[in-house]
Amino acid sequence: MVTHTVSERNQTGIINDDKALAWATASNVLDPEIPCVTVGELGIVRDIELIEDEVTVYVSPTYSGCPAVLAIEMAIETELLKVGFRPNIKRILSPPWTTDWISDVGREKLRKFGITPPVNASSKMGLFGKVNVECPRCSSNNTEKLSEFGSTACKAQYRCKNCLEPFDYFKCI
Amino acid sequence: MSKILTKALLELADDHLILGHRLSEWCGHAPLLEEDLALPNMGLDLIGTARSLYTYACQVEDKNKSEDDFAFLRNEREYVNCLLVERPNFNFAHTILKQLYFSVFMELYWAAALNSDDEMLVGIAGKAKKEMAYHVRHSGEWTVRLGDGTSVSNEKMLQAVNALHLYTNELFINTENSDTYISKNILPDRTSFKANWQKKIKTIFKQAFITYPNNNDELLGGRVGLHGEELGHLLASMQSVHRLHPGAQW
Numbered sequence: 001m002v003t004h005t006v007s008e009r010n011q012t013g014i015i016n017d018d019k020a021l022a023w024a025t026a027s028n029v030l031d032p033e034i035p036c037v038t039v040g041e042l043g044i045v046r047d048i049e050l051i052e053d054e055v056t057v058y059v060s061p062t063y064s065g066c067p068a069v070l071a072i073e074m075a076i077e078t079e080l081l082k083v084g085f086r087p088n089i090k091r092i093l094s095p096p097w098t099t100d101w102i103s104d105v106g107r108e109k110l111r112k113f114g115i116t117p118p119v120n121a122s123s124k125m126g127l128f129g130k131v132n133v134e135c136p137r138c139s140s141n142n143t144e145k146l147s148e149f150g151s152t153a154c155k156a157q158y159r160c161k162n163c164l165e166p167f168d169y170f171k172c173i
Numbered sequence: 174m175s176k177i178l179t180k181a182l183l184e185l186a187d188d189h190l191i192l193g194h195r196l197s198e199w200c201g202h203a204p205l206l207e208e209d210l211a212l213p214n215m216g217l218d219l220i221g222t223a224r225s226l227y228t229y230a231c232q233v234e235d236k237n238k239s240e241d242d243f244a245f246l247r248n249e250r251e252y253v254n255c256l257l258v259e260r261p262n263f264n265f266a267h268t269i270l271k272q273l274y275f276s277v278f279m280e281l282y283w284a285a286a287l288n289s290d291d292e293m294l295v296g297i298a299g300k301a302k303k304e305m306a307y308h309v310r311h312s313g314e315w316t317v318r319l320g321d322g323t324s325v326s327n328e329k330m331l332q333a334v335n336a337l338h339l340y341t342n343e344l345f346i347n348t349e350n351s352d353t354y355i356s357k358n359i360l361p362d363r364t365s366f367k368a369n370w371q372k373k374i375k376t377i378f379k380q381a382f383i384t385y386p387n388n389n390d391e392l393l394g395g396r397v398g399l400h401g402e403e404l405g406h407l408l409a410s411m412q413s414v415h416r417l418h419p420g421a422q423w
């Protein structure tokens with residue numbers, strides 16, 4: 001991979017908007033535990049500040065104890081270094097990350113990967129406040145919760161009573 | 174800087190770290206696969222919150238310190254967690270009840286902390302409150318399932334109440350000399366949560382056919398560093414790698 005310093009890029013006109021490049025570079029890092037979606041699509045990258053070639057990326061961890069947080073921060077740092085920035089990662093807790101920040105593209109990718117995306121608080125509530133969680137394979141609503149805690153902090157375990165397959169649900173927080 | 178605020182933060186952080194470590198001890202030992210995932214997952218939440226609190230305590234007290242200094246280089250007399258969280262897991266019923274007592278309290282605490290004038294505490298509370306709601310649901314559902322289960326599971330829940338209830342009063346005692354921090358709306362007032370806590374626990378106990386104890390027995394000491402022998406064993410295991418390889422990087 002050819003790397004350029006920021007000033008070189010400007011001279012050669014390869015990329016004329018460094019901030020856009022920094023955003024794209026940071027956002028395109030894949031989530032290490034759900035590698036079908038990028039951290040941008042999950043809404044983890046909140047903001048970017050650019051002063052010359054020094055870029056500060058503000059990231060919002062999904063869960064307090066999420067072991068992926070450090071891996072994500074290091075990956076963002078590495079990718080930014082590769083394209084010639086001097087990266088600085090800042091973790092912000094407030095406002096807390098919410099599943100509402102997952103983009104539509106991200107939600108669709110999760111579904112294709114076999115993980116039902118979070119059901120928005122108001123839109124899909126069934127009777128008596130029960131949430132309808134759709135099977136990512138056959139789209140049936142005839143599903144049941146096995147456990148509120150799954151293979152990672154952000155997922156719950158469900159079973160489809162129509163196609164009989166178990167699946168992960170990205171729980172709503 | 175402020176010793177009192179640091180002490181209040183360490184009380185919170187130590188509660189989360191020690192209970193988080195206790196939950197991690199279930200890994201590979203839980204009665205069901207789902208619980209084998211659930212308990213350590215909740216432990217991760219607690220340890221994550223502890224890390225944020227230790228990091229904040231470093232900013233308040235001493236910028237040269239790190240979260241690891243607090244977690245791995247203090248002895249049991251320097252730990253200020255309440256006695257409830259250090260109680261050994263014993264059996265699943267004990268663990269569930271301990272989680273219920275603690276998470277119902279913390280959900281109330283974090284909800285109040287959201288209105289604090291301290292921005293850092295508000296940030297930590299925002300994440301922790303959402304996670305605590307899951308923990309309350311988990312331990313609440315299990316309390317009912319066990320209490321309203323077989324005569325054996327009911328008996329085990331009753332034994333857990335007998336063994337653990339006297340440790341709960343310590344949750345409602347404010348950090349020593351923290352009155353100004355409470356009146357300045359920095360720290361929530363722990364004493365103010367007692368009525369709501371009791372109400373919620375009593376509601377769950379009723380569904381679970383568990384009698385709420387009406388005696389006033391209490392055991393205190395954790396906040397001044399007076400712990401049971403079991404905390405020493407926990408720390409020995411938790412801190413051994415760090416102490417064996419001080420400052421190791423990988």
Ligand SMILES: [Zn+2]
Nearest residue numbers: 135138160163
């Ligand atoms: Zn299905």
